[in-house]
Amino acid sequence: MKLFSALILALTALLLTHCEAPAPGENTTDAISVLEATRSKMLTTPTHHYRFTSAWDNRYSRSTWADSMDITYSWLPGSDLGFAFFAEGTGSSVLYDGKDELKIDHNKRKVIRTTAAEIGNNPDYFAHAMSFHGDPKSLPEPAAVDLVSDTIINGRKLYSYSQTTKSPAAGGPNTTYVYLLDPEQKVVDRIRKISHLGGDTSQVIDYFFTDYSFSEDLHEFGDADRHRSMAYREVSKAADKEERRSGLIKPGAQLHRADYTDINSKRQMLYGKSSKKTVIMFGFIGCSNCELAFREMKKKEFATRDDVELVYSSPVNDAAALKPYLEKKAFPFTSFGENSRMNDNFKVAGFPTFVLIDQKGTVEKVIGGYDSEVERMLF
CATH class of the missing domain: 2.50.20.10 (Lipoprotein localisation LolA/LolB/LppX)
Incomplete structure (x- = not known):
């Protein structure tokens, strides 16, 4: 860069x-x-x-x-x-x-x-x-x-x-x-x-x-x-x-790994640390539909529901690129870059994709794109 x-x-x-x-x-x-x-x-x-x-x-x-x-x-x-x-x-x-x-x-x-x-x-x-x-x-x-x-x-x-x-x-x-x-x-x-x-x-x-x-x-x-x-x-x-397409993450899948290293080199748990469910937004820098999603979420000041925790993950960009990018977006939540290797366990068909995980690591929803269903899930 x-x-x-x-x-x-x-x-x-x-x-x-x-x-x-x-x-x-x-x-x-x-x-x-x-x-x-x-x-x-x-x-x-x-x-x-x-x-x-x-x-x-x-x-x-x-x-x-x-x-x-x-x-x-x-x-x-x-x-x-x-x-x-x-x-x-x-x-x-x-x-x-x-x-x-x-x-x-x-x-x-x-x-x-x-x-x-x-x-x-x-x-x-x-x-x-x-x-x-x-x-x-x-x-x-x-x-x-x-x-x-x-x-x-x-x-x-x-x-x-x-x-x-x-x-x-x-x-x-x-x-x-x-x-x-x-x-x-x-x-x-x-x-x-x-x-x-x-x-x-x-x-x-x-x-x-x-x-x-x-x-x-x-x-x-x-x-x-x-x-x-x-x-x-x-x-x-x-x-x-x-x-x-084989190996794409699907509803009903059981995750077997919860810990990943975020862009600040800190170990984070995706599920199991609280009673909240987790929503992972998968995107990358330069993705136009991801930008639309960020814009809509920012309009709501990223004020997510009390029972969900939102995180961001890019299978493309490393931590050095993501830090200034997400700072400009004022994104306040935990984020993961390609270095986390999260994509090895979460293969998605397109971007953005939102994945809802319950407290025990079971995938409940996989939604491609940002729509009203995603808004109801987050806000």
């Missing part, structure tokens, strides 16, 4: 101290030609490779997140969708050879195969893939650009193109995309996605692109790309779903 914050501060300082406004009345003809040339390069060169880094700043949930991966992409005539790619990250990778997709989990040493038929049943299958969240091939056509300008960042001249899309839903977020292009290399240097809700900025995502290489040859996607995972066990998408 410190590294991420330092990155954001450094980038902000860089933009503030090294950016110059375009000269008044400057002709945008050259900028348009750069946009057209860059679009053509990305959409017609048979194979390209680049390093992709994304930095997320969710203003609504006051959370940040960063990720990076190496992308190799080919326009593949023999592919079912016309392309193939390999996205290699630290803990996971994705290989699509034009037919099947392999999701490779390096932590679990597992490969999940989604067949061409399964992909074909969903025309938007890759639309929300992380590797395409910020896609340098998705540059707008010149006619769709709202604003063109030039700037200098760290001594490099870049052209900036802005495009705003309005949400079709009433009251929904509007999104502004800012594309920064390198006129010398004819590549995308950065894409910034800014989400607006009402008059507020709700989220800013920066996508940075480096280490480009282009080739007129088609990349042969296959075992050579996934040499790290050749010995991993392989399962189907359906089998993986069944594995993930």
Whole structure:
């Protein structure tokens, strides 16, 4: 988190101290030609490779997140969708050879195969893939650009193109995309996605692109790309779903462990220490529905019923991240991070999930999401 914050501060300082406004009345003809040339390069060169880094700043949930991966992409005539790619990250990778997709989990040493038929049943299958969240091939056509300008960042001249899309839903977020292009290399240097809700900025995502290489040859996607995972066990998408759902905590389950270490390194008992029942809220930083739950509970000043005790548990975030996050939420109860290993005994299908436990460790209710039933249980 410190590294991420330092990155954001450094980038902000860089933009503030090294950016110059375009000269008044400057002709945008050259900028348009750069946009057209860059679009053509990305959409017609048979194979390209680049390093992709994304930095997320969710203003609504006051959370940040960063990720990076190496992308190799080919326009593949023999592919079912016309392309193939390999996205290699630290803990996971994705290989699509034009037919099947392999999701490779390096932590679990597992490969999940989604067949061409399964992909074909969903025309938007890759639309929300992380590797395409910020896609340098998705540059707008010149006619769709709202604003063109030039700037200098760290001594490099870049052209900036802005495009705003309005949400079709009433009251929904509007999104502004800012594309920064390198006129010398004819590549995308950065894409910034800014989400607006009402008059507020709700989220800013920066996508940075480096280490480009282009080739007129088609990349042969296959075992050579996934040499790290050749010995991993392989399962189907359906089998993986069944594995993930097996072991989910259910009403009637009897817990056999009550003690866990909280974010303050103190041993806490989930049940059996008093006549109260316990409600565990499972969530994580950046979960939008968890934020809604926190907002509704905060409206009630977290004044829970006398016969229940509320605790929070994140299977994703460690104590160092949770402490400042929960302090900002004014959450007054005991909390547990991933370090507690509580998730080993409480597997939930989604977030937030609220689990009600009686004084003897029997699970009475498991409720996904925050609704009126959860409110009646807590307040």
